[in-house]
Amino acid sequence: MSVTTETARPFSFGRFMAEQMRNIAPVFTLIVLVIFFATQAESFRTFDNFMNILSQASITGIIAVGLTFVILTAEIDLSVAAVANAIGILVAYFTIQPEYVNIANIPVNGLIAIVLTLVACFTIGLVTAFGVVGIGIPSFIMTLAMMQIANGISAMLVRGQIAYNFPDLITAMGSGSIFGIKWTIIICIVFMLVAHLVLTYTRFGRYVYMVGGNREAAEYSGVNVKLIIASVMIIGAMCSGIAGMLGVAYFGSAQQNQFDTYLLDAIAAVVVGGTSLFGGRGGIGNTIIGLLVLGVLNNGLDHIQIDSFLKILIRGIILLAALVINVYAQKLKESASD
């Protein structure tokens, strides 16, 4: 037996392209967008603008990291933005507010506020996980309910008011910089790095991919599928919560409905990047590309003369194209491995 023949069949360019479709298409899209905007707008191709894109994408990025785990197991979490909002408001609720902010809050020490908020966030994840694996509610519906519940918590806590103060650590991390780089960018990169290492090099990561790839097979191989799915739902909630805490500091205020656009952005980033909606394929690398595609698109459209209403339509069309490629790539991959 020869060791050099790594594949059983002769190399085929067509099959390689078919298998790599989901990775190639987003990178190609990103390159095309960057070239387009760079040639159209001088203000786009500056270092400051590049950092601006990263900074805009960083909060979405942290949410998208958690969502990547969820989507890899072929589940979905629609509550991410609402949870981020509720957790952002909760951390403000535990902080002394200016006198003119009329909220019946419970100020505590900054670090304790952060810990309490994280516990609350974990609890939300636990409730979602219980609903999905314990009761058996499809994640699509369960997280829709959790979205409403989280929005309800937000509303109850701020009652239409706006909170401005947060624990010092959160303010520093959310709005501060180091060596001219926003902390949120660094934190987002750390989250991505850790998530990538977990997904690629740990047993848990392998289980996430296998459960997403063929849930039944994972179960018949003795994998605790429920535990894995519960874990990714909790990871999703925790990432959202941390993004929410940083996000309110990034915005400088905490109020109702502040994260509404983040749900679609985070899902779009994961899917545009090429992570399969059917689970088991993709990863953090894909999510990074997806974030950059959306970030460049959002930012670039501001730099060229374009109707701001048309912008929304263009985003929708890009997302639809990504979904088509996502489903098409899945079929190509399946037929290529037959």
Add this chain to the structure above:
Amino acid sequence: MADIINLATGGTKPPAQPGADTALILEMIKVSKSFGGVQALQDVDFDLREGEVHGLVGENGAGKSTMMKIIAGVYHGFEGEMRVGGKQVKLGSPGEALAAGIGMVHQELSIVPDLTVAENVFLGVQPLMAGGVVDWGRMKREARKQLASLGLDIDPSTRMGSLPVGIQQLIELSRVLFSGARIIILDEPTSALSPPEVARLFEALGRLREQGRTIVFISHFLDDVLAISDRVTVFRNGRKVVTEETSNLTKESVISYMIGRGTAEMHMGESAELSTDNNLPVILSAKNLSDGGMIRDISITLRKGEITGVYGFMGCGQIELARALFGKGKLTAGEIQLNGKTVSFRSTSSARAAGIAYVPENRRMMLFRTEPVYKNVSIAILDKIDRILLRPARERAIAQRHIEDLQIRPPLPNVALGGLSGGNQQKVALAKWLTEMPKVLILSEPTRGMDVGAKEDVIRIVKSLRDKGVAILVLSTEPETILTLADRITVLKRGTVAREFTSGHVDKGDLLAAA
């Protein structure tokens, strides 16, 4: 030869024997059909008389289903001639067959559980009033009349899903009747029915016979066939062996026609000499298991270094039994003991942790097609070889060892599993459980759909595992598989243990007779 105990109630012979002069309603002349080089039917003559119940028996793959699917218009394009009522016909689809008066009720019922009985009876052909509005009143009246003709008194507005399977089947039958079928083909109609339901079906079939309709009754249950049929046709290896008046047949003679004893050479797995040793330590014992559905009071004992075979027809509860032992599916009664300790698995992962391994009947159910072979092998043992971080080099080495031990082709741990042949995929499914010897290995249909070479490999592997002291449970609907592998045999019938063979000579006929 072991005794044959007839567990079924004898059943009554049909009251009327249509004479040989009764008109032939259907004639199939010199019919041949092949699928991609495999000859499924060869020069088969077959006919049906008006107003008879015609039993059709034969092993899996004998050609009976192919013949019926040709008659029902499912397969078109065959050699030979088909005549209905003396006139030659060519059927292009099941719809054309129905128009010619031929309807089939398949084993898997095509009912819609959430619709009412009336809607199911009229599925796709609802009576309409002017303006395209469904005529509910007429639908219910007609449905009630239809059902009454089968001896059923059911409110047509009952939800279909709330009725027992036996009734659902009769309602589907009434749908075929309503569309005007004169020839009705029933595929395995009794496999999911309890004895009283079988009696009710037979009563309904009796009424249809009196109305002059012709019924083809395909079944593995020879007692049922002999109880209801006027004539019986036996298929074997794509040929018709015999068509005979039921009064001239016994269960034993039908079995010998089916397996061709005395005329054909003995194949591997036609019979076995069982020798069991009750001194071997019991690894797993299940007592009085029930799940409120397919499993009804099954007890089974697995011993160290012994292969227990479980034989039965499709739908006898095998699959559910295997799943229950692997912690999937809920049991309503009974107790499972592993090494003398009572266990209750709440998930497959707790069953695996306790040392139980399971290879399901469908390879897709436990393999990841797009993943490389080594990941398919390591998934079941990741927690044994890694703590937190993965060690892919170790995984590949383990996979490579299995590849060499089990002679998996191609011998490459990195190739995607989907590129392997069925037999090799099955070996990968086995390899998964062999890195750390399981205490109990449950194999469902371990050799189904494999070529001879791969089959022999799998059999050799399973036997070597037994010799290493694993308690093995093999479940199959193929008697050859059971007879080749098993040291002791349990035969299941409709969810209960019908018979156990522990010693002496057993052959295929014994298994068929017991099931």
